[in-house]
Amino acid sequence: MGSDSKTYLETDSYGRKKVINACMAPCAIEKGMRLIGGKWTGSIIYHLKDGPVRFNDLTRMLGGASKKMIDQRLKELEAKNMVIRKVISDRPVAVTYELTDFGRSALDILDRLRVWSESNAL
Secondary structure, three states: OOOOOOOEEEEOOOOOEEEEOOOOOOOHHHHHHHHHOOOOHHHHHHHOOOOOEEHHHHHHHOOOOOHHHHHHHHHHHHHOOOEEEEEEEOOOOEEEEEEOHHHHOOHHHHHHHHHHHHHOOO
């Protein structure tokens, strides 16, 4: 179904409603939300906006998230080509994370979401 097809309801002569052009697959909004809408995912992307960040520094920035949760989300973002993981030291192990161009492309959306949340006292 193309993005120009509108979903709407029709009512027949018996008062029964029928959906025309129902979404049969996730729409573009749902696909985007699946990518950046996971718990802590948007915040992780947003905190990487200024350049590479070490894992421990990122966990400090996201005080309410566990290290396990942050690690899991970073792995998901890396698999989706939104984040690059770089090993900067083997002993002790130290890594940084930074956004790819694809990851950076989500920053405008996340910033608008932040402004909307703040302006509506969410």
